[in-house]
Amino acid sequence: MTTTDPVRDTRDPDRIRGTRIPARVKIMAWMLGLMLLVLATVVLVVWQLLASGVDNRVARAIEQEAGEFANFAGEAKDPATGQPISDPYRLLDAHLRAQYPDAFEVHLGITRTGDRLRALRQGEPPYDIGADDALLRQIVDSPTPHGQADTPAGPFRWGKVHALPREGTGDGGWFVTGYFLTGVGAQDRQTIDLMVLVSAVGLLVAALVAWLVAGEILAPVRMVRLAAAQIGEEDLRRRIPVHGRDDISALAEQFNAMLDRLEQAFRAQREFIDDASHELRTPITIVRGHLEVMGDDPVERAEVVRLCTDELDRMSRIVEDLLLLAKAQRPDFLRPEPVSLAELTSDIDAKVRALGRRRWVLETLGEGNVRLDPQRVTQAVVQLAQNAVQHTSDGDEIRLGSALYGGAVSLWISDEGRGIAPADLDRIFERFARGPSRPADRGGAGLGLAIVKAIAEGHRGTVKVLSSPGKGTTVGIELPNSQSVVDGVG
Template sequence: MTDVFATQETAAPGSTSDDDGTSPRRSRRPRGTRIPARVQIMGWLVLVMTAGLATVVLLVAEFEYRAIDERVNSGLAQDAQEFRRFADAGTDPATGQAVADPYDLFFRHLSSQYPDRAEIMLGIEETAGGGLDAVQQSDEALRDVTFDDPLLRRIVEAPRTTGTVETPAGELRWLRVDVLPREGGSEPNAWFVSGYVIDEARSDAADTVRTLVIISAIALVLAAGVSWVVAGQILAPVNTVRKAAARLTEADLTRRIRVEGRDDVAALADQFNAMLDRLERAFATRRQFLDDAGHELRTPITIVRGHLELMGDDPAERAEVVRLCTDELDRMARIVDDLLLLAKAEQPDFVRPEWTSVPELTSDIDAKVRAIAPRSWTLEAIGEGEAYVDAQRVTQAVVQLAQNAVQHTEDGASIRIGSSVDERSVSFWVTDTGPGLAPGDEERIFDRFVRGEAGARGGTGAGLGLAIVKAIAVAHHGDVRVLSAPGHGATFGFELPLRGGQA
């Protein structure tokens, strides 16, 4: 059977929509912002989540709309292909009857079609009067949409066989198949048009995107609330540190921060407490120095002032006053030096330990103390091995003990020094044959400005020598000791860890 109607080839359908681009805008944060850290944490978290959720929404929207566009284009191409097959056959497949004219062709073909959602199919024929008559088949929701003559002419007279046009239902993406006259001719007098109302086709995708936006907004609100609470809990120790620092005064350095957990903030609080410990020790050392200086220097200053006020014009008297004042000033200088040494003992670098030969150190100390005064010096024991100590400070401590023994003994008296080493410690001591300590003096003899009652008979010291010995021992993580019997001399010494502060 010959073809009754001929169709022209149509271009492949495609989307005519354009993507609009936007330029990124850079936001600059003001320098030196005073925004609280809690607000900054919440703001950054919300900002990052907003960017992430916005990216997800945009990707979902792009995917959904692209899938709909592909479905629309595929549907338009399929409708055109089915119409061509029907027109080329020239008969109704259901009845086998020949198709008489374009109107019959459109009516029979559209009667067998079931439009997709948002789809409209039109059969347009030019009437004898030059008008356009249309047969329409569409989705149930679009049955009331009508196409007037100007709208139909915009479609059939378009230079391309695909395009978009505004209709009462919205933007319509259409594809046209031109139908040539049965009698022959190059100009079509009928047209098959398949189209989709884009807004209606995209309604499900729009609902999905709208739902995502609502869920994202709720998630952002919840994230902001959670981040506000969590940031407050995390920064609570920091605020405690800040408030504690604001309350600190020289008069009250006893406040500490309760440390909980093992995170970075807990480490910060722990380090802050350690700093407060160092500050408290530093201020205590300063107060101790000032108290000690005021306590011990008051007497020589009073003596010097009294002698100067009562000094007469006699040259011999003046010379004696000058001698007494010079002696008191020398004593004041020694006191100041001792106090400065005790103050320095609180510093981390007061001792600089290194591995030292105990026999060599003991022999050097013995050689030095023999020059202090004419006594019967005896080196009774020498420890063997090495110890991790500051040799200069140890020498200073033993010499101080030797000077203390000299002050409490007569010329020719026996003084013994020695050292010993065991598995864990090294010890140094000085034993004299002086009057010894009175009962009860052992516990306080190493305190500042304390002089034993039995030894105060002729001593000229300020009571700082044994305190210096204790400071040196403590700086080595060691301790001092004393053994004494009234009238039978005393043994002063100190014991230091063999390896110092090493593990």
């Protein structure tokens, strides 16, 4: 029986429907397809316009020639008598002698006597219509003054005008003029052929330009892809160069921002693993050592159990502190809300008094509403108070204060302990850092001040220390009191 992988099932259809055609080729294909459509449309439109132009020119030319013959027939006179010409043959012959048709134009004079047709032709057309008796009869017998016939030289469009028909008989004459459309449209076809050739060359040039332009546009995307392929957990410092302010540059900026977040996440994970392996190794060793040498004596067993329980509690506190520091990188680390600074300070004062038998003094109480995470701020100030208790003795004075000024919130703890050496001021907020002045018998893993710093930075604030050896220490957090601290953002 086979099982189905739901993840694979959701991916396979997309993989099957996908394409391996490079984006550069797709861009070029779309550009060429669009150009081909536009050029084809232009060629077809021009072709239709030229074809329509040929029809109009031929129709106007036939109408003009017919009108000229009609005018000539109405005014022509016999030179010998001075009277109008009455013989159709002489009338047609006189008119044709004065005509000079184009290469694909034909002028005919057709006379009929009885059943016999006789044709007079002017010009050298590609096909001798005057010798085609069937075509002549088709033209003469047509009831319309114009028409079109098929010839070995292509379509022939004609127009005719009666020339002195004899009343009551079938005899008479006709002036026929026409054009071979294939020849007339030859120049237009050459124009279309030239347009097609130029379009083909233009497409080739456009293909080359599209290939180069697409490559230039996609170069940053290709850099992003190559960078993504080369980036690993051990090489998250690589970034994409950003040039310009276009969409591709914005993509590179977003990719770099994503790498920043990944690097920060991997760094936090690596620090968590390193810190956990470093700090948990000692209590584990202690527990294992005591269990290995534990004897059968009940008193000894009870002592070993007490020591192991103490070490396990210390391990639990270390793990909780490490998880808290790891959570400081998450967006839901803080939950700011409007609170009263005076009430918050009073609540903290009530809590820290239970940390040790010291002379607790609430020296300053800030007034006003502030926006911060009250639980995290309380945790930070209580941690500072706990540190002060560990570095002072019974009966020593420890002062708590708060203030609201210039858009900033400040809370601090002051003691009269040994103070901190200047060399230790820069490292006391590091993880597992222990100053040399700290008593060796005090518990803790050295994560307290690191947690305080994480809470302050989560509020976009800072931690400040004022201390001199033998003169006590003041440690406080200064936070912005601004609506820019968005709920849930650390």
